[in-house]
Amino acid sequence: MLVLTLVLAAIGFGLLVAALATGSVLWAWGxxxxxxxxxxxxxxxxxxxxxPDSDAVPPGRHARRD
Structure with a gap:
């Protein structure tokens, strides 16, 4: 998923450059x-x-009741 996020960021940056170069609001919204x-x-x-939290009960074990 991290690769997908990086690809989306790169495409978004390209659209930002296109929006600034052309002055088009459509590219900016994209x-x-x-x-x-x-x-x-x-x-x-x-x-x-x-x-998981360090205080959480590990799977397969039951919490102690005092």
Missing amino acids: CILLCLLGAATLLVSALATRK
């Missing part, structure tokens, strides 16, 4: 949409690979 999509992809990737 850049914004791609950047938002890339940010969402990065967030999903970060949440999916998040490590």
